[in-house]
Every structure is written in structure tokens, then in C-alpha cells.
Amino acid sequence: RWIKFEEKVENGGERWSAPHVPALSLHSLFQLRTCLQKGTLLLDLDAPSFKEIIDKALSGQPEGAELQPALRERLAALLLLQPQHQHTQSPLRLLAQLGLAPCRGRHEWPHACHSRRKAKSWAEPRAQLSETPLKEQLRNRFKKKVPPGSEAAHIAVGEVEFLEKPFTAFIRLRQAVALGSLAEVALPSRFLFILLGPQAKEKDYHEVGRAMATLLTDELFQRAARQAEHREDLIAGMEAFLDELTVLPPGKWDLNARIPPPSCLPSLHRRTAVHSPDRQPHRNGDMAAGGGRANPGHPCTGEELERTGRLFGGLLRDIRRKAPWYGSDFSDALHPQCLSAVLYIYLATVTNAITFGGMLGDATANMQGVLESFLGTAFAGFVFCLFSGQPLTILSSTGPMLVFERLLFSFSQDHSLHYLEFRLWIGLWVAFFGVVLVATEASHLVRYFTRFTEEGFCALISLIFIYDSLKKMLSLADTFPINWQYRLDNVTSYSCVCNLSSPGNNTLLPSALAPHQVQPLRTGRQARGWGDRGAHGPSSPPALSLQPPAAPPGLSRSQCLERGGQLLGTSCQYVPDVTLISFLLFGGTFLSCSALKRFRSSRYFPAGVRKLVSDFAIILAILAFCAVDATLGLETPKLLVPSELKPTNPERGWIISPFGANPWWVCLVSAVPAVLVTILIFMDQQITAVILNRREYKLQKGAGFHLDLLCVSLLMVTTSATGLPWYVSATVISLAHMESLRKESATSAPGEHPEFLGIREQRLTGIAVFILTGLSVFMAPVLKHIPMPVLYGVFLHMGVAALNSIQLTDRVRLLLMPAKHQPDLAYLRHVPLRRVHLFTIIQLLCLALLWVVKSTVAAIIFPVMV
Numbered sequence: 001r002w003i004k005f006e007e008k009v010e011n012g013g014e015r016w017s018a019p020h021v022p023a024l025s026l027h028s029l030f031q032l033r034t035c036l037q038k039g040t041l042l043l044d045l046d047a048p049s050f051k052e053i054i055d056k057a058l059s060g061q062p063e064g065a066e067l068q069p070a071l072r073e074r075l076a077a078l079l080l081l082q083p084q085h086q087h088t089q090s091p092l093r094l095l096a097q098l099g100l101a102p103c104r105g106r107h108e109w110p111h112a113c114h115s116r117r118k119a120k121s122w123a124e125p126r127a128q129l130s131e132t133p134l135k136e137q138l139r140n141r142f143k144k145k146v147p148p149g150s151e152a153a154h155i156a157v158g159e160v161e162f163l164e165k166p167f168t169a170f171i172r173l174r175q176a177v178a179l180g181s182l183a184e185v186a187l188p189s190r191f192l193f194i195l196l197g198p199q200a201k202e203k204d205y206h207e208v209g210r211a212m213a214t215l216l217t218d219e220l221f222q223r224a225a226r227q228a229e230h231r232e233d234l235i236a237g238m239e240a241f242l243d244e245l246t247v248l249p250p251g252k253w254d255l256n257a258r259i260p261p262p263s264c265l266p267s268l269h270r271r272t273a274v275h276s277p278d279r280q281p282h283r284n285g286d287m288a289a290g291g292g293r294a295n296p297g298h299p300c301t302g303e304e305l306e307r308t309g310r311l312f313g314g315l316l317r318d319i320r321r322k323a324p325w326y327g328s329d330f331s332d333a334l335h336p337q338c339l340s341a342v343l344y345i346y347l348a349t350v351t352n353a354i355t356f357g358g359m360l361g362d363a364t365a366n367m368q369g370v371l372e373s374f375l376g377t378a379f380a381g382f383v384f385c386l387f388s389g390q391p392l393t394i395l396s397s398t399g400p401m402l403v404f405e406r407l408l409f410s411f412s413q414d415h416s417l418h419y420l421e422f423r424l425w426i427g428l429w430v431a432f433f434g435v436v437l438v439a440t441e442a443s444h445l446v447r448y449f450t451r452f453t454e455e456g457f458c459a460l461i462s463l464i465f466i467y468d469s470l471k472k473m474l475s476l477a478d479t480f481p482i483n484w485q486y487r488l489d490n491v492t493s494y495s496c497v498c499n500l501s502s503p504g505n506n507t508l509l510p511s512a513l514a515p516h517q518v519q520p521l522r523t524g525r526q527a528r529g530w531g532d533r534g535a536h537g538p539s540s541p542p543a544l545s546l547q548p549p550a551a552p553p554g555l556s557r558s559q560c561l562e563r564g565g566q567l568l569g570t571s572c573q574y575v576p577d578v579t580l581i582s583f584l585l586f587g588g589t590f591l592s593c594s595a596l597k598r599f600r601s602s603r604y605f606p607a608g609v610r611k612l613v614s615d616f617a618i619i620l621a622i623l624a625f626c627a628v629d630a631t632l633g634l635e636t637p638k639l640l641v642p643s644e645l646k647p648t649n650p651e652r653g654w655i656i657s658p659f660g661a662n663p664w665w666v667c668l669v670s671a672v673p674a675v676l677v678t679i680l681i682f683m684d685q686q687i688t689a690v691i692l693n694r695r696e697y698k699l700q701k702g703a704g705f706h707l708d709l710l711c712v713s714l715l716m717v718t719t720s721a722t723g724l725p726w727y728v729s730a731t732v733i734s735l736a737h738m739e740s741l742r743k744e745s746a747t748s749a750p751g752e753h754p755e756f757l758g759i760r761e762q763r764l765t766g767i768a769v770f771i772l773t774g775l776s777v778f779m780a781p782v783l784k785h786i787p788m789p790v791l792y793g794v795f796l797h798m799g800v801a802a803l804n805s806i807q808l809t810d811r812v813r814l815l816l817m818p819a820k821h822q823p824d825l826a827y828l829r830h831v832p833l834r835r836v837h838l839f840t841i842i843q844l845l846c847l848a849l850l851w852v853v854k855s856t857v858a859a860i861i862f863p864v865m866v
Contacts, residue, residue, distance in 0.1 A: 001184065002213045003146065005261050020258035022214045026247060028207035032215070033238055035195060035208065039168025041231050050129060050179040053192065054079050057169040067167070074162055075196065080129050082181060130181040140185045147745075151176045152183040153191035153216045157209030159199045166197035166205075170234070172225065191216060191225065215241060263753055304693075304703045305447045314441040314706040318389050325701045325761075329391065333764030337615045341740040342768045344618040345394060348733050348798060349773055350783070351791040353377045354641065355468070356397040360725060361648060363406040367419055368725055369648025371777070373397065374641065376724030378774030380715045384727075385766030388711045389704010390692060392759065394737050394766065395712075396730035399464060399854065400680050405725075408673070418661035420652060420723050425667045427720025428658075429674030430681065434713025437682060443705040449690050455808040456843060457687045460850050461731040465799030469792045473586050476637070476789075480578035496569035498560035581634050582789040585625050589793025592621035594800070600744075601753075611744075618740075618797070622790055629787045639786040641776050647723075656723050681728050685712055688729035692738060698758035735805065736798045741765070811840040 001007050005019040040060050047053045058072045067075070169192070176188035183189060193212045195205055215221045215238065224237025304321075308314060357373025377396065385391045408426070412419040437443070560567060596617030600610050613620065629636055647654065658667070686705065693703040712728060719726055741761075744754040776783060803809055814822055815837060822828065828836065 002217045003150075004217060006210070006214070018258065019261055021261060022210060023248070023255075023259065024211050024214060025207055026245075028204070028211045029238075029242065029245075031204065032208050032211045033235065035166075035168040036170060036234055036238065037231070039166075039170060039195075041234070042169070042171045043228060044174040045171055046174050048177055049131060050182055051076075051080060053171060053173075053179075057171055057192075057194065060169075061167075071162065075160075075167065078160065078196075079156065079194070082129050132180055133178070133186040134181045138186055142185055146185060146187065150187060151191075152179075152185075152187040152189040153193070153213070154179075154182060154189060155193045155209045155213050155216075157195045157205040159201060159205060160196045161199060163196060163198050166195060169194045172228075261753075304705060305444045307441050307444050311439050312706075314443060315438055315710060318704040318707040321702045322389055322704055322707065329701075329761070329763040331762075332760060333762035335760065336612075337741065337760060338762070338765050340616045340619055341737065341765045342772070344740050344794075345733065345737050345765070346769045346772045347618075347622065347786075347791060348736060348794060349377060349381070349394065349396070349769055350374075350639070350641070350776055351788075351795065352396050352730070352733065353773065354639070355472075356402065356725070359402055360397070360405060363402065364409045364419065366649040367409070367652055368405070368723065371642040371645070371648055372724050374773060374776060376719055376722075376727065378770045379724070380719060380727040381770035381773065382767060383715060384708075384711050385763050385770065387707075389702075389707035390689060391763040391766050392734065392737055392741070392761065393688065393692060393708065393729045394733040394769070395715075395727040396733060397725045398684060398728055398730065400684065401726050401728070404673075404677060404680070417666065420656045421658065421661045422666055422670065423723075424656045424658055424720045425670035426674045426677060427716045427726065429671045430677050431713045431716040431720075433674060433678040434681070434709060434716065437678070438706050438710045438713065441706065442682070443686060443709060446686050446690055446705055449687065451807070452843060454687065454691050455806045456847055456850065458691055458731060458735075458802060458806050459808055459843075459847055460854070462799045462803040463847075463851070464854070465732050465795055466803070469586075469795040469799065472792050473583060473789065476579045476582050479637070480582070482577060482579050494569070494571035496567055496572040498555050499566040499568050500560075500563060578634055578636055581629075581632060582636050582787070585629060585636065585787055586789040586793045586796070588628070589621050589625050589790045590796045590800075592624060593618055593794060593797040596620055597801075607754075615740075618794060622786070622794065625790045625793075626786055629790070630785065637788045639783050639788055639791065641780045641783055643777060643780045645777060652723060654722055656721055677726075681712060681716075681726075682709070684728045685709060688731045688734060691731060692729075692734055697738060698756070699761060700758060701761045732798050732802045735802045737765070739801060739805075808840070808843055811836060812844070815840060 001016075002022070006022040007019055008017045009015075010017055040057055042057060042060055045053065045056060047056060054076050058067060058075060061067055171192040171194075173190050173192075176190040178186065179189045193209070193216075195208055195212075197205060216225070218241060221237050221241050224240065225234060228234045228237065303317070305314075308317065353373045354370055357368070357370035360373060361369035381395045384393065384395050405423075408423060409419050411417070412422050555563070555565070557567065596613055598614075599617065600614035602610055604610070605613075642648075685708065689703065689705055689708055693699060708729075716726060718724075738759055741759050743757040743760050745757060772779075810823075810825065814828075814833075819833065
């Protein structure tokens with residue numbers, strides 16, 4: 001059988017083979033051409049049943065080749081027998097049918113037999129073809145593999161004892177009709193091909209049938225066969241097929257080898273362009289070589305970025321483009337995949353908000369802290385996803401913004417200026433400049449961003465994610481030191497006691513008058529001091545050689561310190577190996593995320609199960625390692641979110657007054673730093689928008705560069721007036737959001753890889769993410785059970801996934817590969833390898849320069865350098 005590729009019944013007759021590319025002999029194709037030239041040809045035949053089709057085919061022989069009435073009757077009786085299809089059968093039934101091997105063909109027709117003895121033994125007991133589908137056809141699960149709208153083609157080939165010369169017929173029905181129980185699955189049929197002939201040529205007939213089936217699975221020949229009006233048109237279609245034929249020389253490959261299906265097939269447009277390059281228009285997203293400077297990775301060279309010449313012309317066009325899709329932006333989110341995306345991006349957003357909130361608190365003396373970061377992320381993200389042009393974008397604080405906040409706070413302290421009021425005026429100026437950029441359609445400059453710029457920016461942000469996740473994990477060695485000096489043989493000498501005596505008396509003496517002043521501490525799970533810093537000393541004698549004669553139940557470490565006691569002993573600074581288990585959780589989460597994401601292309605389990613596991617890969621990995629952490633019971637660092645809605649710094653309020661704390665001229669001077677922030681926001685926002693709107697993502701609802709910039713600019717007013725952080729598009733999290741919403745074809749033919757259909761474009765996942773972020777303050781009792789190393793592992797996965805999505809990573813690998821082991825990439829066929837390496841080295845040097853700039857005070861200008 002054939003759908004896209006050939007499948008054969010294995011010699012045992014128990015199963016279908018793996019799909020493979022059909023390998024045809026050139027002689028069989030020439031024989032097939034002869035059959036089409038001399039055999040019966042019925043085009044646009046009107047026949048509602050298979051019996052009528054056979055009658056017209058047998059009576060429509062060319063002049064001089066008519067069949068005798070007796071032969072017609074015998075052939076009709078043979079062709080109308082019920083075919084036996086290859087189904088998954090029980091072992092008992094296989095034993096019963098051991099001697100009945102099915103014949104090969106498009107849909108196995110057993111009446112095309114291999115010997116005279118088989119033809120006689122099969123002709124009598126088998127039933128006639130049913131005019132209605134059988135139960136086995138209707139319940140056949142193979143139909144799920146058939147693409148929607150498919151039609152069946154039937155091919156019957158074989159040798160028959162009573163024929164002296166071959167009988168050939170090619171039939172095309174005017175309308176596709178259901179032919180009862182003829183097909184393996186209940187599908188309408190349009191094409192039939194019959195080749196029956198005398199004995200001793202069974203192999204030739206079989207090869208001609210394979211050639212015909214291969215032709216009918218070819219899209220170009222299908223078009224020719226559907227449009228053919230005469231025999232010459234059909235032959236011309238076959239000649240076009242032969243023009244593209246590639247011949248493998250005998251002796252240079254194994255005839256029994258099966259060529260596996262390729263991962264990528266040439267498009268129909270690309271094949272037809274070879275023959276008629278001027279007839280086919282260039283389509284958006286097509287990779288065919290053509291004129292112009294089309295960049296495969298570049299997004300929009302269309303009307304999204306064309307200037308209208310009118311104030312706010314680009315913005316109005318964005319609104320008109322996105323308005324018809326607004327309703328579907330919510331209905332398209334009703335899919336289980338969106339639930340997985342919400343949970344995944346929510347945890348990433350919460351972790352990012354905590355990280356940047358903590359750093360903002362350190363940089364601004366808690367004028368902006370974790371709570372402000374949570375509320376700002378929730379509000380700005382919710383509004384942006386509700387009204388923006390590209391709602392798949394995730395807003396977040398960024399590194400350059402953090403650097404600017406630190407410099408602004410230091411400048412305000414040095415010049416006795418009120419920081420939040422000064423920042424408010426800068427935000428107002430930035431919003432004004434942003435509206436001016438939208439009015440003048442400055443976003444059209446995006447069309448000049450090249451792959452070099454996109455990849456450099458994306459690689460830098462990805463490396464920052466990877467570096468920060470590793471840096472956070474390495475810092476655990478300071479907070480939770482590893483017990484390098486622990487010796488199992490000296491365990492009897494380790495002790496820790498609580499001294500409740502007066503601060504001036506550090507000597508412990510056994511005294512019957514104060515038996516309760518010295519108490520041994522609890523051990524085991526009751527006294528884990530994971531917050532203690534430093535490792536215990538080497539195996540030295542215990543500090544106390546004398547113990548109180550009697551002691552009540554021991555105090556815990558926290559109880560001892562609450563009572564004003566002191567910890568004395570060699571094991572008081574003992575900390576469990578939290579760092580080790582944290583790294584295990586970190587690495588396990590990263591590896592699990594990567595493995596489960598690739599599970600979609602695994603060979604195990606049905607396609608539905610693989611897709612479900614892949615969609616929920618991140619959530620499954622997080623839940624699995626949260627369970628591991630809970631089972632072990634070690635006090636690893638947990639996700640801690642604010643539990644009260646009040647400013648981090650009690651000296652500030654929720655509304656910032658624009659006047660009163662600073663001189664009047666500050667509102668004018670603020671325009672100078674606002675220009676720098678405007679450039680930073682414009683470049684950061686638009687480069688991310690360019691990356692998200694690439695052609696390879698196959699977005700259908702269009703971009704909204706001007707509308708996105710307007711939303712970010714107006715949000716600056718609200719966040720500045722309330723003292724919340726400033727937000728722009730987060731490249732890595734947005735890419736992770738896009739990847740979590742990838743759509744693939746639900747059905748795929750055997751051997752065919754699922755087709756990438758695009759991204760599930762909608763607003764609901766982003767809105768849900770930021771609503772959950774705002775509610776996180778009330779979910780602190782639940783979130784506190786999530787270990788931070790698990791979330792750092794997710795961050796590492798996001799950075800690596802974003803880094804692997806750009807071509808730069810592939811070209812860096814080429815630098816380390818010998819030429820003979822390099823993959824067959826398209827650009828290597830057209831660009832000399834030394835030019836590819838030179839381009840890659842220049843990109844790496846620029847990336848290194850950006851990294852150096854990012855690591856200094858000059859980090860605020862790095863988007864301009866990009």
C-alpha cells in the first residue's frame with residue numbers, strides 16, 4: 001500500500017513493513033508507459049458501483065483486442081471477488097491463514113495470484129465483493145493516518161491461467177465514489193488500474209503495479225491524471241515524471257535496502273518552478289530561490305512595515321489588520337495545549353519577577369522590590385496581551401533597564417533628588433517620545449534589521465539566561481556549604497549543645513543547681529540548620545567533656561537562639577548537603593525538559609500520547625522533581641513570594657506625586673535621560689518583535705509593530721506613576737511561549753513527519769499567565785513548595801532552546817566539524833565554506849564585545865550597539 005511512501009507485507013504475512021521510499025526499476029516504468037499507450041483507457045467514467053466499472057472496462061477494449069465473452073465473464077468473476085486486506089490479526093487466525101499469503105498492490109487484491117493452484121483454491125470459497133463497507137473497514141484505525149480529503153486508488157496486478165495476452169485498463173471516474181468493501185478503509189475511489197496477464201511474468205506485473213502506485217502518489221502526476229482529456233495527456237504526465245527521475249547504478253547499492261523517508265520533502269511549488277519559473281508567483285514564507293534579497297529568517301517585508309505618509313497611519317493599519325482576529329484570539333485558545341503553555345510560562349514569569357525584583361530592591365534601597373515586580377509584571381503584561389498587536393509577546397524587566405535604574409538611583413542620591421519623582425518625569429518623557437515614534441511610523445526601520453542583528457541579540461539574551469541560571473546555582477555553595485571536612489570515622493566526636501547561661505559566662509560546668517541551663521540540641525530532621533553558613537571543623541575533641549547529669553527534652557536550634565542561648569560544639573555549623581541535591585534537581589529538571597520535549601518524535605507509544613507528553617513536558621518535569629525534593633525532605637531553597645500587599649519600602653506610597661520633592665527644572669532635565677531610555681526600549685522591543693514574527697513561524701494574523709510600541713509607551717505612564725518597574729518584550733520567555741504553542745498536523749501518513757502548521761495565535765494564554773502572576777501573592781502557601789533549583793533548570797532549558805533556534809548555533813558547530821562530516825545545509829551548497837566561517841567568526845567577536853559591554857556600566861547602550 002502507498003499513502004506517501006511504500007509499505008510492504010513482510011514475508012511472514014503478519015505485519016506491514018516500515019514506510020520507505022519506493023525504488024523502481026527503469027524497465028517497469030517503460031512497461032507501464034506501454035500499458036498506458038496500448039491498454040484500455042476510460043476517462044471520466046460515470047459508474048456508481050464496482051460491478052458496473054468492471055463491465056465497462058472489459059467491454060471497452062481497443063479495436064482488435066476485444067475479449068471473448070467467456071473470458072470477460074471469467075475476468076469479471078475474478079475481479080468481483082472480495083479482496084483480503086492485511087489487518088492485525090490474532091496468532092490463531094494467522095495460523096489458519098498460513099498458506100494464504102496476500103498479494104501485493106495498492107490495496108491487496110488476492111485474486112491476482114502467483115500460481116495456477118492458488119487461483120483454483122481461492123476462486124471457490126471466497127465471497128463476492130460487498131457493495132457496502134464491512135465492519136472491519138469502518139473500525140480500521142489506519143484511517144487516522146490518512147490525510148483528510150484523501151481518495152483511494154486501486155491497483156490489481158498478477159498472472160491468470162486462462163489469459164494468453166495481458167489485459168490492461170486505466171480508469172478515472174468522473175466523481176469519486178465509495179466502492180463498498182474494495183478498499184482497506186472506507187474511502188471514496190477515483191482511479192483504478194488493472195494488469196492481468198499469462199503466467200511466467202508475475203514479477204514483471206508486480207513491478208509495473210508498484211510503478212503505477214508510485215506515480216499515483218506523486219502530486220504532479222496526480223494533477224496530470226485528473227486533468228487529462230486524452231491518452232496523450234496521461235503519457236505527457238508520465239514523461240514529466242521520468243524527466244525528474246534519478247537512476248541508481250546497479251552494483252552501487254543493495255537492492256534489498258529500504259530507503260527511509262526523508263525529514264523534508266521538496267514543495268510542489270519548488271518542483272513546478274523548475275519547469276516554469278515565470279508562472280509561479282513568489283509566496284510569503286517560501287524558500288525557493290528567486291530574485292531579490294529575500295532573507296529566509298527575516299519576517300516582514302510586506303505591508304506591515306510600509307510607510308503610509310500619514311500621522312499614525314501605520315498604527316491605524318495595525319488596528320484594522322488585527323481587529324477582525326480579535327474574537328478568534330480568545331476562541332483559538334480553547335485547546336489543552338494552551339493550559340500547558342500557561343503553567344509553563346507562568347512559572348518562568350514568576351521566577352523572572354522574583355529575580356529582577358530582588359536585584360531592583362538591592363539597587364534602589366527597596367524603592368522597587370519583589371512585590372512591585374510582581375504587581376508591575378501582572379498589570380503591564382495583562383494590558384499588553386489584551387490590546388497589543390502581537391499578544392504572544394511576554395513583557396518583563398531586562399538587564400539594561402536594571403542598569404539604568406541603578407545609575408538613576410545613584411545619581412539621585414548623589415544630587416539629593418527624590419528618586420521616584422525623578423523617575424516619574426523620565427517615564428512621562430519616554431511615553432511622549434514613544435508616541436511620537438508611533439505617529440511618525442519609525443517602526444519601518446525594522447525592515448533594515450538583518451539576520452546578523454537578530455541572531456546577535458537572540459544569542460546574547462539566551463547566553464544571559466544560561467549564565468544567570470548557572471550563576472545562581474553556583475552561589476548555593478556559599479549559602480549551603482558542602483561538608484568537605486566530614487569524616488564518618490569521627491562521627492562520635494561531633495556534638496552541639498545550647499548554652500543558656502549568662503552572656504559573660506562561657507564555661508559550662510555540671511551543676512545540680514542549674515540542670516536546665518545546658519541542653520543537647522535535637523538531631524536529625526528536627527534540627528536541620530540549612531541556614532547556617534560555613535562547615536564544621538575537622539575531627540577535633542568535643543568542646544564539652546562533661547554533660548549535665550539530667551536534661552529535659554532537647555531544644556532545637558531556633559528555640560535556643562530565641563531564648564538568647566549560644567551554640568557550642570563541633571557540629572553546630574553542620575549543614576546538610578543541600579548544594580549537591582540542588583544541583584541534582586537542577587540538572588535533572590533541565591534534562592527531563594529536553595527529553596520530554598523531544599518525546600513527540602519518539603518511536604514509543606501512540607502519537608496522541610507522545611503529543612500530550614511533549615505539550616506538558618515542562619510541567620511534568622517540574623512536578624516530578626518537586627516530588628523528589630519533597631520525598632527527600634532536605635531544606636532546599638524554595639520559591640518565596642510576598643504575602644502582603646504593601647510597598648517594600650514603607651517610606652513610599654503607591655502613587656508618586658510629580659511635584660514637591662524636586663526642583664521645578666527636573667521635569668525638563670528629565671528629557672535627556674529619557675531619550676536614552678526611549679532608544680533602549682525601541683531597540684529592545686522591536687528586535688524582539690522581529691524575531692517573533694519570523695516567516696518560519698507561519699503566523700497568520702499579522703504583526704503589529706506600531707501598536708506594540710504604543711502599548712509599551714503608554715504603560716510607561718502607569719508604571720512610572722505607581723513606582724512599578726518598566727517593562728519591554730522578553731526575548732527568551734517570548735520564544736518559549738511561541739514554542740509551547742506550536743501546531744502540527746494531527747494526521748500524518750506512515751513515514752511522513754508531522755507537518756508544522758504554525759503557532760496557536762491567541763491572547764488568552766498571556767492574559768492567564770499575568771492574572772496568575774498577580775494572584776501569586778495569595779498562592780504563597782502553595783508556591784513555597786517549589787524548589788528554586790527546579791526553576792533554574794527550566795531557565796537553563798529556555799536559554800538552550802532559544803540558542804538552538806538560531807542559525808548561528810549550527811554554524812558554530814560547523815567550525816568544529818571536518819568537511820566530510822558536515823550536514824547537507826542549503827547555504828553550504830551556495831556559499832563557500834570559508835565565507836561561512838568568516839561570517840560566523842565576525843558574529844562571535846561582536847557577540848563577545850556585546851557581552852563585555854553588558855558586564856560594565858555601559859550596559860545601558862548595548863541595544864544601540866546591537
